Amino acid sequence: MKINQISVFLENKEGRIYEVCELLGAHDINIDALNIAESEGFGVLRMIVNKPKAAMAALKEKGFSANQTDILAVEVEDRPGGLADVLRVISTNQLNVEYMYGFTLRKSDRALMVFRFDDPEKAAKTLQANQIRIIRGSDIQES
Amino acid sequence: MIWNEKLECMDLENMKNLLSERLRKIVSFVDKNCPLYHERFKKTGVSTDDIKTIDDIRKLPFTTKLDMRDSYPFGLFSTPSTGLSEIHISSGTTGNPTVVGYTKDDLKLWGEVVARALCCAGAKPKDRIQIAYGYGLFTGGLGLHYGAMELGLTIIPTSSGQTKRQLKIMQDFKPRILACTPSYALYMADEAGEIGIDPRESSWEIGVFGAEPWSESMRSEIESTWNMLATDIYGLSEIIGPGVSQECTHKDGLHVFWDVFYPEVICPETGEPVKDGEPGELVITTLTKQGIPLIRYRTRDIVSMTHEPCKCGRTSPRVSRILGRTDDMIIVRGINVFPSQIEHVLLGIEGTEPHYQLIIDRDKGQLDKVEIHVEVNEEIFSDEIKKLRQLEETIKREIESVLSIGVKVKLVEPRTIARSEGKAKRVIDKRTL
Numbered sequence: 099m100k101i102n103q104i105s106v107f108l109e110n111k112e113g114r115i116y117e118v119c120e121l122l123g124a125h126d127i128n129i130d131a132l133n134i135a136e137s138e139g140f141g142v143l144r145m146i147v148n149k150p151k152a153a154m155a156a157l158k159e160k161g162f163s164a165n166q167t168d169i170l171a172v173e174v175e176d177r178p179g180g181l182a183d184v185l186r187v188i189s190t191n192q193l194n195v196e197y198m199y200g201f202t203l204r205k206s207d208r209a210l211m212v213f214r215f216d217d218p219e220k221a222a223k224t225l226q227a228n229q230i231r232i233i234r235g236s237d238i239q240e241s
Numbered sequence: 242m243i244w245n246e247k248l249e250c251m252d253l254e255n256m257k258n259l260l261s262e263r264l265r266k267i268v269s270f271v272d273k274n275c276p277l278y279h280e281r282f283k284k285t286g287v288s289t290d291d292i293k294t295i296d297d298i299r300k301l302p303f304t305t306k307l308d309m310r311d312s313y314p315f316g317l318f319s320t321p322s323t324g325l326s327e328i329h330i331s332s333g334t335t336g337n338p339t340v341v342g343y344t345k346d347d348l349k350l351w352g353e354v355v356a357r358a359l360c361c362a363g364a365k366p367k368d369r370i371q372i373a374y375g376y377g378l379f380t381g382g383l384g385l386h387y388g389a390m391e392l393g394l395t396i397i398p399t400s401s402g403q404t405k406r407q408l409k410i411m412q413d414f415k416p417r418i419l420a421c422t423p424s425y426a427l428y429m430a431d432e433a434g435e436i437g438i439d440p441r442e443s444s445w446e447i448g449v450f451g452a453e454p455w456s457e458s459m460r461s462e463i464e465s466t467w468n469m470l471a472t473d474i475y476g477l478s479e480i481i482g483p484g485v486s487q488e489c490t491h492k493d494g495l496h497v498f499w500d501v502f503y504p505e506v507i508c509p510e511t512g513e514p515v516k517d518g519e520p521g522e523l524v525i526t527t528l529t530k531q532g533i534p535l536i537r538y539r540t541r542d543i544v545s546m547t548h549e550p551c552k553c554g555r556t557s558p559r560v561s562r563i564l565g566r567t568d569d570m571i572i573v574r575g576i577n578v579f580p581s582q583i584e585h586v587l588l589g590i591e592g593t594e595p596h597y598q599l600i601i602d603r604d605k606g607q608l609d610k611v612e613i614h615v616e617v618n619e620e621i622f623s624d625e626i627k628k629l630r631q632l633e634e635t636i637k638r639e640i641e642s643v644l645s646i647g648v649k650v651k652l653v654e655p656r657t658i659a660r661s662e663g664k665a666k667r668v669i670d671k672r673t674l
Contacts (some may be wrong), residue, residue, distance in 0.1 A: 105624050107617045107654060137629065163655050
């Protein structure tokens, strides 16, 4: 159910994102989704990749501070109000979202949203009970 | 084991007699053989007859680093240079370098005190020791070498640097003891991880770490990373090099080998002694050295001292690890700042390893700015910006409350702060005054 997201600490310096992407490319790792959160002076690069284990090993070898988090990727209907339907379920069930971002998968014609919940287990159960489809990690990632 | 039980465990009355006798001897010796000291005693109005017991040491004038530089190269020596067996010269980045010299007996003394130090740390004859202090003009390598030889260890003199080779030698020859700077021990752990060596499986059981100030948290990091006992050795080339004092396995202060290096702790401003337990500048008199004996040498290291007996049985006074330096104090907007204060704050914030750097600059408005760079390691990294900002805020707030000046905190990527293989650079002062 859960998808493994990799986050990397980066200083706001020229070329750092490029270096990470190039590193993963050199290790034949594909990035499915990418999001950057920034603060003054530093940022966090969050990615969903097809080979999380290999990506972590490559990043650590290069001395990056990186960690892995469980996130949920949720299908959203591609029409006005589609995202609102999902957020309604999240809101009425008081699921706490730390952050979210959108992404696409080649196989799917639907919109996808990544959610970082503080309690992913509980969130997964609630969303499924409300007929919201969650992408399985095994569909897009090597274990 | 205790290397020299007779002297290291001597009862205080006998020790006082011995110290008094040795002080009288050394004062007469320098008065007779070193014109600089002779003049200075005359100027201070103290005669050798005034020195009867060890307590009279306070009548004697101090010797400073400046005296050593001004008397370059041999002005403070009490033995003519032809009588010296070895000379060490410091780099002297500011002004003249510092020169010290050893007679044959001084080298014997050096071996003796370092052998005592190694025993304090738990070494025993036939152990193998890897000496990764630099050999050469720096006193660390050769000092440990002489002591290890005296004690009867098997020495692997790797000197400093070539980290991968150090690790290979450790794996192949399984030394029980490692001697190097504490920051190099941590640096080697990083390197070991990178080449797939599990540091916890290392052969090193005992570390004899010194030549730079370090902290309790660095100790626990070294001990847990390498699965070894990490002990502190202290010394300075002016006195002898390593082997002035050393922690025993109880790790509760460094035993000063006071029958040869008599310690006092004074207030750096007034020169008056401070009470046991209070921080002050460590002052040392070499009681038996011949080449360049020093009277009341001001080390500029801030320590506190205790005369309480130690569980190990040694009767010598113990000094704390170095709490600061009288001369690495930085003045920022009129406030005295010691890098150790920053370290202390960072250690208090859970998970923060003390890889930091203090950058001081003066902006156009002529105001000093302090920026503290802290490396983000895996333990404190979070995918949530919120938590990283909180961390930044906490560090900023706590440092500001300790220093009483505003600072800027910047989180930086791991291993971006330069780690030298010797001493760590903690402060960068960009002000052009």
